[in-house]
Amino acid sequence: MDTPPNKDFEVAIVGGGVSGLVCAIALQRAGVPVQLFEAAAAFGEIGAGIGLGSNAVRVLKAVGLLDEVLKKIHPSELRTRGFIYYNGLGDNQEVFAYDAHPEDKGIGMHRAIFLEALVPVLEPQRAHFNKRCTSIVRCAQGSRRLVINFQDGTSHETDVVIGADGIKSAVRSFVLDAPDDRVAFSNTVAYRGLVPYKDLQEAGFKTPVVQDPACFVGPSKHFILFPIKNGEVINVVAFVARYDIPIGSEKLPPGTPWVETVPKEAMEKEYEGWGPDIAALMKCMPETPSKWSIHVVHPPLDSFVKGHVALIGDAAHAMLPHLGAGAGQGLEDAYIISRLLGHPETQGDNLEAVLETYSRIRRPRAQMVWSMSRAAGAVYDWQGAGGSDAEFMREELRSHYDYVWQHDIEADVEHAISELRTKGAYVAHSV
Numbered sequence: 001m002d003t004p005p006n007k008d009f010e011v012a013i014v015g016g017g018v019s020g021l022v023c024a025i026a027l028q029r030a031g032v033p034v035q036l037f038e039a040a041a042a043f044g045e046i047g048a049g050i051g052l053g054s055n056a057v058r059v060l061k062a063v064g065l066l067d068e069v070l071k072k073i074h075p076s077e078l079r080t081r082g083f084i085y086y087n088g089l090g091d092n093q094e095v096f097a098y099d100a101h102p103e104d105k106g107i108g109m110h111r112a113i114f115l116e117a118l119v120p121v122l123e124p125q126r127a128h129f130n131k132r133c134t135s136i137v138r139c140a141q142g143s144r145r146l147v148i149n150f151q152d153g154t155s156h157e158t159d160v161v162i163g164a165d166g167i168k169s170a171v172r173s174f175v176l177d178a179p180d181d182r183v184a185f186s187n188t189v190a191y192r193g194l195v196p197y198k199d200l201q202e203a204g205f206k207t208p209v210v211q212d213p214a215c216f217v218g219p220s221k222h223f224i225l226f227p228i229k230n231g232e233v234i235n236v237v238a239f240v241a242r243y244d245i246p247i248g249s250e251k252l253p254p255g256t257p258w259v260e261t262v263p264k265e266a267m268e269k270e271y272e273g274w275g276p277d278i279a280a281l282m283k284c285m286p287e288t289p290s291k292w293s294i295h296v297v298h299p300p301l302d303s304f305v306k307g308h309v310a311l312i313g314d315a316a317h318a319m320l321p322h323l324g325a326g327a328g329q330g331l332e333d334a335y336i337i338s339r340l341l342g343h344p345e346t347q348g349d350n351l352e353a354v355l356e357t358y359s360r361i362r363r364p365r366a367q368m369v370w371s372m373s374r375a376a377g378a379v380y381d382w383q384g385a386g387g388s389d390a391e392f393m394r395e396e397l398r399s400h401y402d403y404v405w406q407h408d409i410e411a412d413v414e415h416a417i418s419e420l421r422t423k424g425a426y427v428a429h430s431v
């Protein structure tokens with residue numbers, strides 16, 4: 001239940017993607033005065049699917065949003081989701097099945113549906129649109145207040161800024177205290193499309209993809225297929241990567257957009273010589289799939305926080321999507337920061353310590369998931385130490401998925417509170 005404000009400070013969130021929105025809702029529910037500023041004219045998501053692992057599902061449950069999401073999807077879409085790996089060059093040739101632990105229940109859904117579930121929960125007067133943040137400055141010397149400047153010439157004064165403004169974050173340069181140099185091309189492109197399952201069947205596609213997600217692996221390339229809309233639609237993401245150069249060593253040619261639509265032939269060319277199911281899938285892809293030149297935050301940030309300004313989600317740690325974990329990490333950030341800001345002992349005079357603790361708890365795990373996501377891509381693409389060996393792939397992926405999905409976020413909250421007590425920022429012995 002939402003509670004009346006009990007704080008002597010205000011929070012402004014910049015960016016209303018999933019991280020910012022969930023954070024705003026969690027703060028609203030904790031009774032923290034919060035406003036959200038979004039650059040676009042309305043909340044919106046791209047036309048694609050999103051997979052949320054059990055760690056993300058636990059956050060939604062803890063924030064009281066899981067029921068809202070479940071109302072929008074078929075109940076069976078919350079389930080244990082293993083992954084079945086196939087040799088992309090073969091003919092329906094299973095490499096191995098990754099059996100998730102029974103308690104690892106995840107969700108696959110359309111991003112727009114996810115947003116539809118979240119948006120009505122945020123009190124409308126808290127959301128401000130067409131507000132593109134251009135800079136953050138401190139008020140007068142000695143004041144803890146901050147000013148957010150927007151492109152339309154307006155500004156907003158607040159005590160805490162949470163930058164949830166995605167990989168192209170405008171808030172990040174404040175945290176870096178320098179011009180932002182942390183966005184790098186990942187040497188990976190992804191082709192994306194949504195395909196009706198019946199079209200796949202008609203095209204002669206044989207691999208079962210309605211129940212469990214499937215991953216077709218092969219040299220330097222792989223395909224992820226997972227069902228949304230109760231299996232009526234299959235979300236397709238096809239990756240092509242280079243491993244011969246380090247991340248960040250190459251930039252896109254000037255003027256090349258990060259996301260563009262391309263003729264289907266460009267995608268087909270990449271997968272020439274792959275097996276019959278991939279050929280069937282190609283027939284069903286939209287004529288102009290979208291091509292994403294995936295960028296990441298790299299090198300990693302030393303801290304997600306500076307003073308009273310904190311980063312969450314892709315603004316802090318945009319990663320390769322190979323474990324389907326990016327949004328989940330944003331949700332974990334949103335949960336921890338909102339639990340700490342909403343804690344009864346957090347007030348204006350200990351905000352800096354509280355935000356530092358947020359960064360200290362969240363940064364190592366988010367960075368580890370960043371690294372594991374990259375490593376998982378290399379495993380799918382037969383670039384890991386064990387190449388295409390099925391047992392090697394299974395073991396590697398199990399350790400990655402277990403790390404991401406089996407996390408105890410309540411232990412993180414306890415750890416953070418105990419650290420704040422040790423530092424003397426929280427003084428009460430019991431709450």
Ligand SMILES: Cc1cc2nc3c(=O)[nH]c(=O)nc-3n(C[C@H](O)[C@H](O)[C@H](O)COP(=O)(O)OP(=O)(O)OC[C@H]3O[C@@H](n4cnc5c(N)ncnc54)[C@H](O)[C@@H]3O)c2cc1C
Nearest residue numbers: 015017018019039051133165166313314321324326327328
């Ligand atoms: C191909 C691909 C597949 C993926 N699949 C998955 C998956 O299955 N599961 C998963 O968990 N993750 C997945 N991810 C990652 C996931 O999409 C991101 O981690 C997640 O969307 C990040 O959410 P966010 O709210 O932090 O940032 P964003 O979604 O980027 O939202 C940022 C928001 O801030 C706004 N904004 C930007 N700049 C400003 C500004 N200056 N002022 C005000 N507002 C601003 C934007 O308009 C936007 O609304 C995938 C990513 C890719 C590329």
